[in-house]
Amino acid sequence: MGSVGAYLTVKGLFLATLAVVVGSFPLAKLTAFDAGWYLTVVDEGYGVASRSNLAFFPLLPGLARIPMALGVPSAWAVLVMAWLGSVVAVVGIHRVGAELGSAAVGFWLAFCWAVAPRSHVQVMGYAEGWFTAFVAWGLWAMLTRRRWLAGFMGLLAGLTQASALVYIGVLWLWWLAGVVGNRGQRGWRARLCLERLGAAALGSAGFALFWLYVAYRTGSITGYLDIRRDWNSVAGSPWPNLVKTWNVLTPGYEGTSFTGLITPAIAIALAVVLLLVMIYMREHWLAVMLLLLGLVLVLMQQEDYHSKARMLMPWFVMWLPLARLFARCSAWVMVPVALTLTVVSVMWGLDAAAYRYSP
DSSP states (O other), X not given: OHHHHHHHHHHHHHHHHHHHHHTSOOHHHHTOTHHHHHHXXXXXOOOOSTTOGGGXXXXXXXXXXXXXXXXXXXXXXXXXXXXHHHHHHHHHHHHHHHHHTOHHHHHHHHHHHHHSTTGGGGGTTOSHHHHHHHXXXXXXXXXXXXXXXXXXXXXXXXXXXXXXXXXXXXXXXXXXXXXXXXXXXXXXXXXXXXXXXXXXXXXXXXXXXXXXXXXXXXXXXXXXXXXXXXXXXXXXXXXXXXXXXHHHHSTTOOOSOIIIIIHHHHHHHHHHHHHHHHHHTTOOHHHHHHHHHHHHHHHHBOSOGGGHHHHHTTOGGGGHHHHHHHHHSOHHHXXXXXXXXXXXXXXXXXXXXXXXXXX
């Protein structure tokens, strides 16, 4: 598939360039920060301590045990499974774009995701690839009325990241929309949309199970929230992050570094603008709600402003307006545009790979 080939080209260039800069294959760079915490889960299991690794969901470490059973070292196992997740995500993103537009829209939607700000984490030992894959295939399942697949993707997403709450919320809205749409139908089964209800319940199960597991390990029903507080990860009003974004992008602002502030500020500004464009263009309501709820969740996160661009990555539907625009342009226009975006993405990735903060 062309989308996978384009993705592998972009990421291959990044990895090759990073290897040249580092002087060897950058395994340590690719398994740093959150990837290192996933490695602790793989190598040592979950522990209850200050800044516990219970903050990290179990799906990626669980998948890493598959190649480890074949003798693959844990660092490589986490990395390879993370790469696989990103490829699965690209295919799912392409299918969503094709369903909402055309094959060309699907290609450019996947390409935009591949070159997005902080997209270098797609080849790090992070769970973003798998989580985006579950969101993409789940959205595709909802769009094509594959109800139980949509629910199963929610279950897997809930075992991958806390941001699954956004997808779960969309699942329940999808069920509610079905109830409202079937008000005039005969029979209680049709009115209640039992299959959608079951899918929403199934989709909520993964997150609920991990929440209960953390509660069991910590001895508190709010154990997961307590652990998040230990990580300085608390929720609040989106307003401070919007104000900060405005200030960072205002001429004359004296910030710290391009990677730490400008990149996430650009990503947030793009998400807000593209959300408004999607509403104006009357994009499918499921895509709009996915981006809206995802953006609100990112802005509610009070710490880690430098990570906002990465947090926006699973909400790939934000790139739909650009994908539609690119699909209408001729190859004479899009070839240089694609090359430029690839170079910029590689340079941003190199900058972040050497940065002292987690992506």
